[in-house]
Amino acid sequence: WTFDWNFVTSRPTCDWNSRRLAVDGRTFQLGTSCNSAGRVTAVHIPGSQLEGTLMSEIALLTHLRFLALNNNQITGTLPVQLSQLSGLDYLAFHWNALDGQLPTWIGQFQELRVLGLGNNQFTGSIPFEYQLLTNLVTLGLDDNLLTGNLDNVQDLRNLKRLYLEDNIFVDTMDVSFMAGLVRLEELDLSDNDITGTLSLHMFNYDSLSILDLHGNNIRGQFPSIIPENHNLTFMSLHNNLIGGTISPQLSNLKALSHMDLAFNNFTGPIPAEIGTMSNLRYLFLAGLNLNSGVVPPWIGQLSNMRDLSLKQTNRNGPIPEFFGSMTNLVLLDLDGNDLSGSIPSNLGLLRRLGYLLLNRNNRLSGSIPESIQRLTSLGMYCPFVEKASVNCRLISIEQCAEILLVDRTSLSGNLNTLCSQGGEPKIIGSDCEGSNPEVTCVCCTICCDDSQSSESCLDRVYLGQLDPIWENSYQRRFYQFSPDVIYGNE
Template sequence: MLYNCSNLKYTDFSNNTFAGNLPNDINSLSALLEHLNLSCNHFTGRIPPLIGLFPRLKSLLLDSNQFDGRYPAENISNLADLERLTLAVNPFVPAPFPMEFGRLTHLTYLWLSNMNITGEILENLSSLRELNLLDLSSNKIQGKIPRWIWQHKKLHILYLYANRFTGEIEPNVKIDVSSNELTRTIPDGFGKITNLTLLFLYFDKLSGSIPPSVGLLSKLTDIRLFNNMLSGSLPPELEFPKSLWSVVTDQLSVVMIQNNNFSGTFPAQLPWNFTHLDISNNRFSGPIPTLASKMQVFIAANNFLSGEIPWDLTGISQVTKLDLSRNQISGSIPMTIGVLARLNTLNLSGNQISGNIPAAFGYMTGLTVLDLSSNELSGEIPEDFNKLMLNFLNLFMNQLTREITTSLQNKTYEQSFLFNPGICHNPTPATRFAGVRGQFRRREIGEETEKSRGRRQSWRRDSISFLNDDLSLYSWCI
């Protein structure tokens, strides 16, 4: 009767008490068949080779029966569109792992447990790049677990128990499932992958906290969890903020956990082996930690860090990028800033830093980006700024005074000094009136007072001032 159903696409006879052999002409079923489920019955005998003649079959479930003899691996491997295959829990005769299955490149689900597989897992199965589940448990497989299994990017569930594997677990296990739509929490089971060296879960939709077990991964060298919805304090076991650093000893060098909701404080001293740490856009608080001697990039923007910038910077001469913007940092910029000869990007904007801009900046010839805006800096712009080859400079919203040096009076920096009422510049006659659309007024400025970020300031100067279209205050020296 079923052979007459020429449009049949879905057949499910699972979880019944059907017995006997499958018909040899099983391919007489509809050529449109996409799903065939005969699992959990009492079928016996051999699986007929003609089962491989369904050109559109996506799901073949034959597990949990009494099939014996040899399964037709060559024929099954002709099912090019197959996505789910289960042959588990059948008393097949012992046979090596079917290398033919390496051609089923669309497989996402492969359940082959308890079916007398012998030999080793073959390298050609690494072609199964879409696998989400692989179950080879309760067989007689031996040899080493191949590297491709540990480095598989889509494999979520792996069962290999009750076999005869030997050797060590792959020494450099890497998990990268970033840039997906993964949700819920980070599973505690990650902490059991003791040889994990790389854990990338960024640009997903994970929430909750980092499981404490992750902090015990002593071989972890690179962890990137940024752009998720993670929250809570980092686990003590992770020494983040207290003990992570000593647990991971000299292994962990790159930590990127920006754009989450982590909170807590940091130890006074970061590990010596750290080279890249990005904690921006979180809720970390407390003083700025002393950076590691190998640190090259430290990004801590938009947190609640407080206190002063550490005075002793001689131990971090490798730093190329330092971003402490939008925190609650106070005090002055230390004169020792000049020892950071390799620094090319420095952003201290949006803090409460006061005092003068150190002349030592003139020694930082590699500096290309400097942002000190929205602070409480005062005094003059050092003449040594003439030595810098900056692509970007931002000093607006401070209390800087005096004339802008000639080298900084160019179009590149025309917005860099806004809202520094004590600053004036003396443009050339050709540019003095260029682009001015506001009304000019000449006056003798006596004592004038302004509120800026809750503070008062006053100055005296003869000047000509105007408001341009974006209401930014300029002053011209007389």
């Protein structure tokens, strides 16, 4: 074990534990916990590299209410003997390597409030018996190999958090879809095979703050009327088939901080009403066949903006000077447009900027400003580890790299200054190849010859890595599986 917490020692069983400080300053207990009669009521051993199959003897702990062995390397199936633990209200085995079908006997746990089985290798469908889990508050079955429809979770009226993403579920969104889950706060159905159209009731939940439906086959158009909503903060719809125009009434989502509509079938203009959404920090419109035009000037009003992607949205004209005043920007993605003119030197004022993607804008010209080359903080700022250290396991070396893509433009200059800077490794792409290269760069990861139409310099491999990196920053991968869900905040 990484942490043994005095297990299998001469100390009393109720002392096989240790207290830890949570991110929010509160403490919680790891190991065992007991009631006043000395009976073990909780076993909490996360992230200790436990290996092998689960012992059926755990079922002898008949007073157990809390069992969490998440983030380990446990294999095999859940032993049927665990069905004897009828008093459980918290069961978490997410982030292991369990397989087989979801146990039907879990449906007997009438007191269960948290069930976390995500990030395993479970197959089959959600058992009919799970309809009986009427006290469930949090259900996580994400990142498995589950199939079938979602009928057996649609009437769990106490459910607040439902995570079913990254499976093979097939279902149809209509006016009744998830309508019975009236207390929902977080809903993640991304990367499944949900079809149908986006229904108005998805914006009518009283408490829903997270709506992640990306990577499905949702079609049709946005609802024509979107009611005023002060709860929804995160909405991701990218990689669907939603069409029509982008509704100006999206501005009624007053609390929205993250809006991702990328890679759908939207057409028409970018509605100016988005400029009134003062809480927006993340806006992704990439890959939309929108009306051609300049970068809308109202974007400069979004002073909290951190990540902005207008990749392949038919933007033309110059790169606006107002970007230099958007000091919170970490990502600025203008790739694949028809922008012209030079790079504004005031982009060098963006000290938090980690990703500047100007590639595939053939009419960008002039010298690359020295101010861009002096942005040494690009390589130092890692926006993906601002939160709890538990997220660090998702970080790869390239996630904290400096990203500058200016290849397949008419820009010129010397980028060797960036090569000599310290910090994390950099990914730099420019037109630095050929007999008469436009850019000098001895450390460029991507070198293109702008005089040739060559597929060899395409940077799909790098952009393919970046897209899920950005996505991982916003997905709720560790969710609400803290003991406080039951014992503190519920």
